[in-house]
Amino acid sequence: xxxxxxxxxxxxxxxxxxxxxxxxxxxxxxxxxxxxxxxxxxxxxxxxxxxxxxxxxxxxxxxxxxxxxxxxxxxxxxxxxxxxxxxxxxxxxxxxxxxxxxxxxxxxxxxxxxxxxxxxxxxxxxxxxxxxxxxxxxxxxxxxxxxxxxxxxxxxxxxxxxxxxxxxxxxxxxxxxxxxxxxxxxxxxxxxxxxxxxxxxxxxxxxxxxxxxxxxxxxxxxxxxxxxxxxxxxxxxxxxxxxxxxxxxxxxxxxxxxxxxxxxxxxxxxxxxxxxxxxxxxxxxxxxxxxxxxxxxxxxxxxxxxxxxxxxxxxxxxxxxxxxxxxxxxxxxxxxxxxxxxxxxxxxxxxxxxxxxxxxxxxxxxxxxxxxxxxxxxxxxxx
Amino acid sequence: xxxxxxxxxxxxxxxxxxxxxxxxxxxxxxxxxxxxxxxxxxxxxxxxxxxxxxxxxxxxxxxxxxxxxxxxxxxxxxxxxxxxxxxxxxxxxxxxxxxxxxxxxxxxxxxxxxxxxxxxxxxxxxxxxxxxxxxxxxxxxxxxxxxxxxxxxxxxxxxxxxxxxxxxxxxxxxxxxxxxxxxxxxxxxxxxxxxxxxxxxxxxxxxxxxxxxxxxxxxxxxxxxxxxxxxxxxxxxxxxxxxxxxxxxxxxxxxxxxxxxxxxxxxxxxxxxxxxxxxxxxxxxxxxxxxxxxxxxxxxxxxxxxxxxxxxxxxxxxxxxxxxxxxxxxxxxxxxxxxxxxxxxxxxxxxxxxxxxxxxxxxxxxxxxxxxxxxxxxxxxxxxxxxxxxxxxxxxxxxxxxxxxxxxxxxxxxxxxxxxxxxxxxxxxxxxxxxxxxxxxxxxxxxxxxxxxxxxxxxxxxxxxxxxxxxxxxxxxxxxxxxxxxxxxxxxxxxxxxxxxxxxxxxxxxxxxxxxxxxxx
Numbered sequence: 001x002x003x004x005x006x007x008x009x010x011x012x013x014x015x016x017x018x019x020x021x022x023x024x025x026x027x028x029x030x031x032x033x034x035x036x037x038x039x040x041x042x043x044x045x046x047x048x049x050x051x052x053x054x055x056x057x058x059x060x061x062x063x064x065x066x067x068x069x070x071x072x073x074x075x076x077x078x079x080x081x082x083x084x085x086x087x088x089x090x091x092x093x094x095x096x097x098x099x100x101x102x103x104x105x106x107x108x109x110x111x112x113x114x115x116x117x118x119x120x121x122x123x124x125x126x127x128x129x130x131x132x133x134x135x136x137x138x139x140x141x142x143x144x145x146x147x148x149x150x151x152x153x154x155x156x157x158x159x160x161x162x163x164x165x166x167x168x169x170x171x172x173x174x175x176x177x178x179x180x181x182x183x184x185x186x187x188x189x190x191x192x193x194x195x196x197x198x199x200x201x202x203x204x205x206x207x208x209x210x211x212x213x214x215x216x217x218x219x220x221x222x223x224x225x226x227x228x229x230x231x232x233x234x235x236x237x238x239x240x241x242x243x244x245x246x247x248x249x250x251x252x253x254x255x256x257x258x259x260x261x262x263x264x265x266x267x268x269x270x271x272x273x274x275x276x277x278x279x280x281x282x283x284x285x286x287x288x289x290x291x292x293x294x295x296x297x298x299x300x301x302x303x304x305x306x307x308x309x310x311x312x313x314x315x316x317x318x319x320x321x322x323x324x325x326x327x328x329x330x331x332x333x334x335x336x337x338x339x340x341x342x343x344x345x346x347x348x349x350x351x352x353x354x355x356x357x358x359x360x361x362x363x364x365x366x367x368x369x370x371x372x373x374x375x376x377x378x379x380x381x382x383x
Numbered sequence: 384x385x386x387x388x389x390x391x392x393x394x395x396x397x398x399x400x401x402x403x404x405x406x407x408x409x410x411x412x413x414x415x416x417x418x419x420x421x422x423x424x425x426x427x428x429x430x431x432x433x434x435x436x437x438x439x440x441x442x443x444x445x446x447x448x449x450x451x452x453x454x455x456x457x458x459x460x461x462x463x464x465x466x467x468x469x470x471x472x473x474x475x476x477x478x479x480x481x482x483x484x485x486x487x488x489x490x491x492x493x494x495x496x497x498x499x500x501x502x503x504x505x506x507x508x509x510x511x512x513x514x515x516x517x518x519x520x521x522x523x524x525x526x527x528x529x530x531x532x533x534x535x536x537x538x539x540x541x542x543x544x545x546x547x548x549x550x551x552x553x554x555x556x557x558x559x560x561x562x563x564x565x566x567x568x569x570x571x572x573x574x575x576x577x578x579x580x581x582x583x584x585x586x587x588x589x590x591x592x593x594x595x596x597x598x599x600x601x602x603x604x605x606x607x608x609x610x611x612x613x614x615x616x617x618x619x620x621x622x623x624x625x626x627x628x629x630x631x632x633x634x635x636x637x638x639x640x641x642x643x644x645x646x647x648x649x650x651x652x653x654x655x656x657x658x659x660x661x662x663x664x665x666x667x668x669x670x671x672x673x674x675x676x677x678x679x680x681x682x683x684x685x686x687x688x689x690x691x692x693x694x695x696x697x698x699x700x701x702x703x704x705x706x707x708x709x710x711x712x713x714x715x716x717x718x719x720x721x722x723x724x725x726x727x728x729x730x731x732x733x734x735x736x737x738x739x740x741x742x743x744x745x746x747x748x749x750x751x752x753x754x755x756x757x758x759x760x761x762x763x764x765x766x767x768x769x770x771x772x773x774x775x776x777x778x779x780x781x782x783x784x785x786x787x788x789x790x791x792x793x794x795x796x797x798x799x800x801x802x803x804x805x806x807x808x809x810x811x812x813x814x815x816x817x818x819x820x821x822x823x824x825x826x827x828x829x830x831x832x833x834x835x836x837x838x839x840x841x842x843x844x845x846x847x848x849x850x851x852x853x854x855x856x857x858x859x860x861x862x863x864x865x866x867x868x869x870x871x872x873x874x875x876x877x878x879x880x881x882x883x884x885x886x887x888x889x890x891x892x893x894x895x896x897x898x899x900x901x902x903x904x
Contacts, residue, residue, distance in 0.1 A: 074477055082471065085467045085473070086469075089860060092463060096463055103453070104456050107451075112882070116878060338555065338556050346482070346490075353494075360498070364505060380441050380892070381504055
């Protein structure tokens with residue numbers, strides 16, 4: 001079935017698949033958002049235990065999605081993988097470092113003999129939830145703002161900045177996107193916890209209130225950064241591809257033009273933002289726990305729209321500001337036709353994967369996490 | 384320290400990969416094997432309804448969970464290291480190597496991650512059968528993940544199903560099935576997984592031996608030993624068969640590796656197998672020194688194992704480096720010469736393309752095709768570079784094999800005395816049992832040293848040496864991250880071991896009303 005479509009279409013299909021995976025990650029970063037407000041919303045051990053155990057059932061899903069995002073980029077756009085990871089070295093190492101810290105923290109935090117103490121593991125979770133997401137946002141924003149690298153005749157990358165990727169944090173455009181993602185993840189985190197924890201006991205009513213407040217404040221916090229990012233994005237020059245010659249050139253208002261040329265993407269962006277706000281709005285109503293089902297899909301649409309704006313409509317998705325013609329497009333960075341086709345068949349399993357994840361999510365979360373469950377510290381399965 | 388300062392970027396990148404891979408491999412074998420054991424334990428619980436099996440399952444499951452977390456933590460670094468430290472590699476073979484990695488993500492990781500949550504937290508939330516299903520899925524998922532990453536590794540040992548694309552300066556996949564079903568991939572997967580099952584079984588023996596020595600949780604320990612010893616014994620059979628297969632594949636595809644791990648310098652018919660030996664540290668390829676200071680050799684056995692043909696010729700390091708015309712083996716020198724020509728022609732082709740000189744480009748390309756297969760050798764400077772570190776591979780191989788022979792006996796003894804129900808009194812065996820998981824780890828790590836160090840100087844056998852596969856980073860940069868990860872992983876490992884020991888001390892929960900004098904911790 002993939003044999004009949006052209007290479008260019010395969011490349012677009014794979015950019016779409018990767019965008020979907022990346023967008024799901026943005027939604028699933030509610031885990032990080034929950035981690036970063038652990039101390040703000042949970043004031044005692046019981047509340048902490050509720051938050052940790054609620055997030056602890058999902059962290060691996062988020063983590064795995066990030067790993068798949070990397071793996072799929074490797075398989076479909078290996079030149080991006082080589083260029084960005086080998087070049088923007090420090091920013092990726094720093095991101096990975098925070099995810100290593102996260103991976104042990106849920107399991108180790110409360111276990112006797114854990115060497116570093118619960119507080120340290122909680123701070124690991126905080127670091128992953130703030131710095132990890134911030135840097136990831138900064139790295140993703142370079143899809144629009146570019147990086148300084150050059151590729152030689154053999155497509156080997158020569159990074160031009162001594163900070164090896166961390167220089168991206170010197171641009172307010174990049175940073176504002178990172179901060180937006182941190183706030184968004186916190187909004188989603190609060191919404192997820194509101195959905196996932198059983199608040200019927202008087203004991204935890206205060207935490208519920210704090211979570212509802214957190215939804216509003218974090219969404220409000222995100223808005224100025226999103227506005228700055230969007231205004232700057234739509235007004236800036238972009239890295240356009242001349243499809244005939246394969247050359248890259250600067251085009252004014254390129255990303256605005258992309259949105260105009262792809263009304264579906266513009267629609268996604270608008271609908272996504274509305275859904276995110278709607279989710280936060282319904283969370284203001286006492287005892288409503290459905291906000292995550294608006295803001296979650298909303299965040300997927302927003303992220304998807306941004307990824308598609310970066311890569312579609314003859315745009316370089318990983319531009320070089322140093323040597324504009326070293327910029328990566330979905331065409332020059334992709335795998336061969338054969339590999340994209342083979343991978344296409346493998347990707348047919350994705351809907352099945354999503355289906356069983358959704359099925360077991362529903363099954364596992366039908367009964368909300370209760371205070372009774374997480375205070376039984378003799379149980380072997382409590383984080 | 385001065386030696387450390389002389390190390391180049393590529394040495395540090397290798398050290399970092401070795402570090403992360405070896406740390407990762409402390410946790411992976413346990414995940415691979417323990418996941419099946421959990422599935423067995425829980426199946427007994429569901430079939431018999433005996434709560435004891437549930438306690439056993441939950442106890443081992445908790446240790447599994449602790450191990451799993453740190454396995455995940457070390458694993459993510461490995462995946463991205465292909466990009467950060469080996470970016471030229473990532474580009475040159477990403478078209479082939481990326482696919483199994485992505486398949487691992489789609490097929491295996493989500494299976495593992497989603498069903499892990501059901502298995503760990505779902506005891507009260509899903510039905511008994513659904514929970515059992517989840518436990519089996521975790522086992523399937525982890526082992527499926529091993530399949531894909533080992534397919535990728537096997538491809539580095541024996542690259543198949545691909546072709547070089549001079550326009551892109553990279554290798555491209557031609558046949559997915561050839562990559563997936565390559566005999567090396569199959570023997571790699573079966574050998575690595577079955578030996579991991581042994582490690583997990585040995586882990587269960589070690590912990591259970593401790594319980595028996597302390598007189599605690601006797602029933603849990605005996606039942607665990609029974610299942611683990613049977614599993615370990617069956618795995619040992621598989622390890623033997625697949626190990627033999629791996630050596631046979633090495634003789635076909637990586638004769639230099641085989642020669643190195645055997646300390647085999649001069650090829651001969653009816654080559655003997657060195658059972659044990661001490662290498663002569665002065666020995667270098669091509670010199671007159673004797674290779675061994677001491678050796679115990681079985682005549683003719685190497686020929687039999689390597690070629691499955693008694694009396695056959697097995698080339699040694701010297702034959703492979705300097706060539707052996709009577710055996711029709713070309714020396715590395717010749718290959719390097721041809722490789723340099725290939726590189727030169729490729730560069731001519733690239734220049735001609737840039738100048739839009741189609742005639743010259745076509746000619747250079749046609750010429751290049753004649754030398755293409757030697758391309759990788761063009762990056763080497765002298766023939767001796769093609770020899771991997773002999774001592775490290777030799778000793779690792781022999782440690783691995785010796786331990787591999789010992790393990791089935793350990794399982795047999797445990798099985799026998801458990802069957803006779805006298806195991807609790809066999810203090811000598813239990814004391815030895817305490818050691819067993821460490822021997823398992825030693826064998827397992829040694830196996831990877833043979834596989835990876837034995838492949839040097841190549842990242843991809845005969846195609847891409849490590850010196851070209853690397854990223855363009857300074858030594859200092861990679862050195863910094865090496866120590867960063869060394870520190871981080873070591874701290875986390877210490878924490879993990881302490882937590883494990885504590886949880887083992889606490890032991891399985893004691894059911895109410897059944898304390899029967901068992902010390903309650």
